[in-house]
Amino acid sequence: MTRKIRLGAFLPGGGQHIASWRHPDQPADGATSLEFHKQLARTAERGLFDAYFLADNLSIGFGGAREGGSARVAGFEPVTLFAALSGFTTNLGFIATASTTYEEPYNTARKFASLDLISGGRAGWNVVTTTGDPTAQNFNLETQLPHAARYRRAAEHVEVVRKLWESFEDDAFIRDKESGVFYDPEKLHESEHRGEHFQVRGPLNVPRSPQGHPVIVQAGQSDDGRGLAAATAEVIFTAHQHIETAQEFYRDIKARARGLGRNPDHILVMPGVAPFVGRTKAEAEEKYDRLTSYILEADGVGLLNGLTGGTLDLRGYDLDGPLPPAPPTEGMKSRQALIRQIADENNFSIRQLYQWVATARGHFTVVGTAETIADTLQEWFENEAADGFNILPPWLPTALDDFVDLVIPELQRRGLFRTEYEGRTLRENLGLPFPVNRWAGARAAVQAAE
Amino acid sequence: MTRKIRLGAFLPGGGQHIASWRHPDQPADGATSLEFHKQLARTAERGLFDAYFLADNLSIGFGGAREGGSARVAGFEPVTLFAALSGFTTNLGFIATASTTYEEPYNTARKFASLDLISGGRAGWNVVTTTGDPTAQNFNLETQLPHAARYRRAAEHVEVVRKLWESFEDDAFIRDKESGVFYDPEKLHESEHRGEHFQVRGPLNVPRSPQGHPVIVQAGQSDDGRGLAAATAEVIFTAHQHIETAQEFYRDIKARARGLGRNPDHILVMPGVAPFVGRTKAEAEEKYDRLTSYILEADGVGLLNGLTGGTLDLRGYDLDGPLPPAPPTEGMKSRQALIRQIADENNFSIRQLYQWVATARGHFTVVGTAETIADTLQEWFENEAADGFNILPPWLPTALDDFVDLVIPELQRRGLFRTEYEGRTLRENLGLPFPVNRWAGARAAVQAAE
Numbered sequence: 092m093t094r095k096i097r098l099g100a101f102l103p104g105g106g107q108h109i110a111s112w113r114h115p116d117q118p119a120d121g122a123t124s125l126e127f128h129k130q131l132a133r134t135a136e137r138g139l140f141d142a143y144f145l146a147d148n149l150s151i152g153f154g155g156a157r158e159g160g161s162a163r164v165a166g167f168e169p170v171t172l173f174a175a176l177s178g179f180t181t182n183l184g185f186i187a188t189a190s191t192t193y194e195e196p197y198n199t200a201r202k203f204a205s206l207d208l209i210s211g212g213r214a215g216w217n218v219v220t221t222t223g224d225p226t227a228q229n230f231n232l233e234t235q236l237p238h239a240a241r242y243r244r245a246a247e248h249v250e251v252v253r254k255l256w257e258s259f260e261d262d263a264f265i266r267d268k269e270s271g272v273f274y275d276p277e278k279l280h281e282s283e284h285r286g287e288h289f290q291v292r293g294p295l296n297v298p299r300s301p302q303g304h305p306v307i308v309q310a311g312q313s314d315d316g317r318g319l320a321a322a323t324a325e326v327i328f329t330a331h332q333h334i335e336t337a338q339e340f341y342r343d344i345k346a347r348a349r350g351l352g353r354n355p356d357h358i359l360v361m362p363g364v365a366p367f368v369g370r371t372k373a374e375a376e377e378k379y380d381r382l383t384s385y386i387l388e389a390d391g392v393g394l395l396n397g398l399t400g401g402t403l404d405l406r407g408y409d410l411d412g413p414l415p416p417a418p419p420t421e422g423m424k425s426r427q428a429l430i431r432q433i434a435d436e437n438n439f440s441i442r443q444l445y446q447w448v449a450t451a452r453g454h455f456t457v458v459g460t461a462e463t464i465a466d467t468l469q470e471w472f473e474n475e476a477a478d479g480f481n482i483l484p485p486w487l488p489t490a491l492d493d494f495v496d497l498v499i500p501e502l503q504r505r506g507l508f509r510t511e512y513e514g515r516t517l518r519e520n521l522g523l524p525f526p527v528n529r530w531a532g533a534r535a536a537v538q539a540a541e
Numbered sequence: 542m543t544r545k546i547r548l549g550a551f552l553p554g555g556g557q558h559i560a561s562w563r564h565p566d567q568p569a570d571g572a573t574s575l576e577f578h579k580q581l582a583r584t585a586e587r588g589l590f591d592a593y594f595l596a597d598n599l600s601i602g603f604g605g606a607r608e609g610g611s612a613r614v615a616g617f618e619p620v621t622l623f624a625a626l627s628g629f630t631t632n633l634g635f636i637a638t639a640s641t642t643y644e645e646p647y648n649t650a651r652k653f654a655s656l657d658l659i660s661g662g663r664a665g666w667n668v669v670t671t672t673g674d675p676t677a678q679n680f681n682l683e684t685q686l687p688h689a690a691r692y693r694r695a696a697e698h699v700e701v702v703r704k705l706w707e708s709f710e711d712d713a714f715i716r717d718k719e720s721g722v723f724y725d726p727e728k729l730h731e732s733e734h735r736g737e738h739f740q741v742r743g744p745l746n747v748p749r750s751p752q753g754h755p756v757i758v759q760a761g762q763s764d765d766g767r768g769l770a771a772a773t774a775e776v777i778f779t780a781h782q783h784i785e786t787a788q789e790f791y792r793d794i795k796a797r798a799r800g801l802g803r804n805p806d807h808i809l810v811m812p813g814v815a816p817f818v819g820r821t822k823a824e825a826e827e828k829y830d831r832l833t834s835y836i837l838e839a840d841g842v843g844l845l846n847g848l849t850g851g852t853l854d855l856r857g858y859d860l861d862g863p864l865p866p867a868p869p870t871e872g873m874k875s876r877q878a879l880i881r882q883i884a885d886e887n888n889f890s891i892r893q894l895y896q897w898v899a900t901a902r903g904h905f906t907v908v909g910t911a912e913t914i915a916d917t918l919q920e921w922f923e924n925e926a927a928d929g930f931n932i933l934p935p936w937l938p939t940a941l942d943d944f945v946d947l948v949i950p951e952l953q954r955r956g957l958f959r960t961e962y963e964g965r966t967l968r969e970n971l972g973l974p975f976p977v978n979r980w981a982g983a984r985a986a987v988q989a990a991e
Binding site for chain 1: 560562563570573598599600601608609610614615616617618621622624625627628629643644645647648651654655656658675680681682709716722723724725726729739740742743744746747748837840
């Protein structure tokens with residue numbers, strides 16, 4: 092089978108760009124409108140996207156929400172939202188972000204297993220650690236955990252969740268009315284996890300889904316983050332401004348996975364891309380400028396502060412002057428470095444910098460025609476920079492419609508993208524293997540040896 | 542407006558009665574079938590029920606699930622399930638159980654606020670403390686918390702959740718595209734909670750729903766439980782075998798609420814009732830006997846053990862002999878006392894006891910015609926024993942269909958039950974007041990004084 096581009100779509104109802112809710116096309120109440128999210132899900136499915144992707148926060152502070160100009164200040168919790176949306180779609184996957192820092196693994200395992208069952212095997216879990224003191228203060232702490240401690244906890248959290256997802260073997264349920272045997276107790280397993288952060292006996296009270304268990308997604312960029320991703324992720328969401336850094340990341344992740352005995356084809360690297368699509372380059376640029384014009388200064392400054400872990404308070408600085416140095420942070424180390432890199436490379440003023448990151452928060456922004464955008468995606472896809480992309484339409488629904496109506500057909504013409512879904516589960520569509528339950532695997536190995 | 546009976550429906554897809562999955566009418570895979578749960582929700586809405594109600598557990602041990610004969614061993618997590626079901630219904634409320642013992646209040650507040658938004662104001666939270674060592678062992682503990690400690694934590698958990706639900710005032714969102722003002726920061730509030738168990742700064746990142754916030758439901762029977770319910774509950778689910786104990790409970794709760802300055806009409810007492818409906822009494826009894834015949838001994842014994850907090854291991858006892866004494870428990874104190882009371886009053890053997898509690902786990906079981914069942918409900922409703930009932934159809938879907946097709950019309954003929962929904966939100970249908978946001982209330986009070 093020819094290798095195809097995988098596509099996720101980031102579709103927050105409040106819009107990706109910080110000021111997108113001011114765009115005439117975008118419903119002002121999109122962030123809290125179930126109807127609008129349904130419309131987005133249906134469009135993504137029409138475009139044959141692999142998955143609808145949502146970020147998540149456990150506080151309102153992230154990305155300049157405190158200033159009164161952000162539509163991202165409040166909205167749905169992603170897992171409950173996706174449970175609702177799954178009923179109005181058939182093939183589209185749903186990848187929800189959830190924190191390893193402020194949830195218990197039993198609860199995490201359970202809500203994603205439940206979403207996976209509800210959707211018929213279309214769930215994914217984007218594993219994150221949660222940064223920022225404002226969030227810590229919603230969970231009985233004064234300050235956030237140090238970076239390394241967060242990642243140790245995250246690694247163990249994922250380990251526990253995976254064990255819990257193997258509580259029932261796939262054929263544990265007999266459901267024989269005549270004998271009264273509902274399930275085979277031999278095929279129900281306790282996890283008996285005892286680790287540094289968690290002691291979890293199990294079993295989980297949710298069975299496996301048609302895809303075995305949810306697809307595991309990660310977005311870590313730091314050394315800790317890459318290590319965790321290479322060990323456990325099946326899809327990696329990543330942020331790059333240039334093909335060169337994307338290639339370095341891609342090759343590093345695949346090498347790390349290989350080093351851990353994993354098949355590198357079973358870990359898909361998907362950089363984020365924010366597309367402004369025009370019938371001409373000028374039209375695309377006009378769309379970019381229009382969205383930029385909606386940003387209020389206070390929100391732009393708040394966004395930069397939020398994206399750099401709350402350590403870069405720019406109030407009082409000349410917005411047309413350079414970005415001042417910032418103190419080190421325990422939160423979002425890589426994102427902070429990326430923002431700094433963008434400022435330095437482009438010689439951006441503070442204003443130019445927030446205008447640029449307002450679109451996609453450090454992800455790759457492409458402005459052009461369907462052809463030139465497809466050229467870029469193809470170049471990345473064919474040169475070890477990407478297995479696919481997470482598309483971040485800067486405003487909604489029009490920028491998503493543009494991508495579906497203009498770019499997707501161009502990718503299909505080039506044979507780079509599917510023309511129909513390959514399967515019903517997210518895993519089938521992504522071309523990822525069905526995860527063998529380790530208990531069933533162990534039994535099969537014993538039987539083979541006998 | 543004449544006072545009307547309120548009705549909730551407990552509809553676990555695996556069936557209420559421990560062996561109901563063996564009934565020919567019940568789909569053997571009902572516990573994990575979204576389609577079956579959709580069908581149940583639609584029938585409940587056709588019957589004009591106020592709400593679909595689901596219990597919850599954070600382990601598989603509860604109620605005899607370990608023996609291999611229970612369909613309740615695994616299923617959906619209720620909040621995600623209800624998010625999905627809300628899309629296929631219009632007026633039906635959804636009351637999900639969630640634990641105050643093993644979740645963080647920020648996460649609890651958020652998932653219920655999200656369900657409330659998704660459903661357009663039809664969510665309720667059944668507040669419980671979680672008992673049992675097997676569950677504690679899924680959350681980093683060896684043994685469960687003592688009864689009193691669980692209730693102290695529960696009271697504070699509810700307090701924090703209610704504060705978080707007031708983060709945004711109802712009119713906080715301006716969404717003015719022209720000025721770029723999305724919300725009024727003056728109408729966003731931190732909770733600043735600092736208590737014995739929780740320190741939660743807030744605000745919550747979900748706005749209020751059309752019903753203000755989810756309806757708060759409780760089921761405590763012990764003195765601690767009654768105190769918590771009188772202070773915070775809007776609906777109380779309770780288990781009684783006789784009108785006399787139901788009246789004692791009803792009057793006690795209303796008196797406690799009055800003593801706390803609450804309007805006793807704003808706290809609805811709804812005992813559980815498991816109905817076997819026949820066109821004749823003999824037909825109803827035949828239905829009861831048939832379901833009883835499906836219980837396997839091991840599951841019956843496991844059920845009694847589970848219902849008494851895991852302290853009553855009956856393996857090895859003569860099943861046709863009396864119930865032995867049990868050690869005191871820190872879990873489900875009231876349920877253990879109720880089970881004992883049923884055994885003593887009826888002079889039940891172990892076998893007879895599990896056969897009786899298999900239907901409704903200690904709730905009131907009525908076996909008769911639509912007329913005699915309506916007589917009983919009317920008697921309780923008109924004599925300070927109940928404001929409504931939580932109906933627990935012993936098997937599904939037929940026992941629910943029977944209730945909707947036979948008992949509901951009889952209640953309607955008597956003028957005791959609605960003939961159409963009064964409103965769109967759960968709160969409107971239950972006749973409960975819209976909760977005034979305390980920040981808006983405080984502002985209004987200041988303005989009135991000026």
